[in-house]
Amino acid sequence: VIIYGDLPKNKENVIYLSNHQCTVDWIIADMLAIRQNALGHVRYVLKDGLKWLPLYGWYFSQHGGVYVKRSAKFNEKEMREKLRAQMKAETPMYLVIFPEGTRYNPEIPKVIADSQSFAEKEGLAILKHVLTPRVKATHVAIDTMKDYLDAVYDVTVAYEGTVDHKGQRKLAPSMTEFLCKECPKVHIFIDRIELKDIPEEQMYMRRWLHERFEIKDKLLIEFYDAKDSKRRNKFPGKSVHSKLSLKKTLPSLLFLGGLTASMLLTESGRKLYVKTWIYGTLIGCLWVSIKP
Numbered sequence: 001v002i003i004y005g006d007l008p009k010n011k012e013n014v015i016y017l018s019n020h021q022c023t024v025d026w027i028i029a030d031m032l033a034i035r036q037n038a039l040g041h042v043r044y045v046l047k048d049g050l051k052w053l054p055l056y057g058w059y060f061s062q063h064g065g066v067y068v069k070r071s072a073k074f075n076e077k078e079m080r081e082k083l084r085a086q087m088k089a090e091t092p093m094y095l096v097i098f099p100e101g102t103r104y105n106p107e108i109p110k111v112i113a114d115s116q117s118f119a120e121k122e123g124l125a126i127l128k129h130v131l132t133p134r135v136k137a138t139h140v141a142i143d144t145m146k147d148y149l150d151a152v153y154d155v156t157v158a159y160e161g162t163v164d165h166k167g168q169r170k171l172a173p174s175m176t177e178f179l180c181k182e183c184p185k186v187h188i189f190i191d192r193i194e195l196k197d198i199p200e201e202q203m204y205m206r207r208w209l210h211e212r213f214e215i216k217d218k219l220l221i222e223f224y225d226a227k228d229s230k231r232r233n234k235f236p237g238k239s240v241h242s243k244l245s246l247k248k249t250l251p252s253l254l255f256l257g258g259l260t261a262s263m264l265l266t267e268s269g270r271k272l273y274v275k276t277w278i279y280g281t282l283i284g285c286l287w288v289s290i291k292p
Contacts, residue, residue: 001031003242004235005190011038012150013093015141017209019130019156019216020098021105021172028157028188029096034248041092045079045137047101051288054277058284064091066137067288070101074136083144093148095141099133099209106169124210129169129220133213135206142198142205152193156216158223160185160233169224189219189235 016029026044033039043064051057051067061067066082068074086093105111115131124132142152161183162170173183199205219235226232263269 001242001244002185002187002234002239003032003190004188004237004239006192007032007035007190008192009036011036011041011092011094013041013145013148014095014151014153015138015145015149016094016096016153016155017138017212018096018098019213019220020100020103021157021159022103022178023175024159024173024178024183024186025098025157026096027175027178028155028186029094031186031244032153032155032188032190033094034244035242038092038094041094043086043093043095045095045097045141052285054281055284058280058287061288061291064093066095068137070134076136076140079137079140080144083141087145087148093145095145097137097141099135099138099213100131101134102131103172104129104131105171107171119210125214127213127217129224130213130216133209135202135209138209139202139205142195143200146195146200149195151195152198154191154193154212154215156189156219156235158187158220158235159183160187163224163232167225185233187223187233187235187239191215 016032018025018029029042029044030039033042043066044060045066045068046060048067048069051061053060064082064086066079068079100115102111112131116126119126119132142149159172159178162172164170177183199208222231222236223233260273263273
């Protein structure tokens with residue numbers, strides 16, 4: 001893990017804005033949060049369909065995640081109420097938002113072309129390595145929690161080894177590829193932004209957010225397309241190889257591994273494990289349909 005920019009050592013209440021390429025992006029937020037002793041504070045703004053994930057859909061909702069629908073179906077009131085409930089409960093907040101709304105996938109050029117056409121139509125800069133960001137969820141989150149937050153983290157992520165022999169960008173690694181070390185390094189650029197530097201009105205925040213994604217795009221152009229090969233596969237500026245001590249991760253691994261293994265090694269445990277997934281999923285789906 002190679003980190004550029006400033007990641008505060010202390011935990012903060014923040015909104016985390018990042019480019020989105022694959023499911024591993026979720027884990028990157030955890031990687032940064034654990035370095036601030038804030039792993040349990042991570043919550044996500046998720047597309048509505050993910051609430052039907054077995055067990056996890058219910059878990060994300062109960063852990064402070066917010067499900068949102070896109071475009072005209074976006075329910076601003078519902079999102080504000082969920083965030084206000086979190087603030088009222090004084091819930092620590094490390095709220096992860098992917099403003100692009102979907103993943104940047106070089107293998108689906110139509111999505112990229114549609115995003116660029118929309119930007120051109122709206123008079124916005126056309127972006128190459130990221131999609132045109134949507135502002136609604138970001139605006140609602142910042143506007144609702146502006147007196148609760150310490151900062152906004154603007155995060156740009158690049159996975160090393162995602163360029164083919166022709167120099168063209170490839171699909172970002174899947175979770176399996178990432179965990180099996182087929183992606184040797186992940187580069188993370190962090191810009192901590194004070195709330196006072198962010199416009200409050202949605203129309204101005206939209207321009208601000210697009211400008212932030214222009215900065216991301218320039219960083220990624222440098223990473224993937226720099227004419228000087230020595231400047232590729234890294235972001236400009238100083239960086240640190242951020243190692244994580246075993247004491248931050250080993251206790252959780254031993255607890256979860258031990259709990260799972262103890263269930264799977266006995267017949268009664270295996271039955272309980274299967275029933276947990278089946279009934280937990282059914283109850284969870286019913287719960288999130290009534291109380292999202």
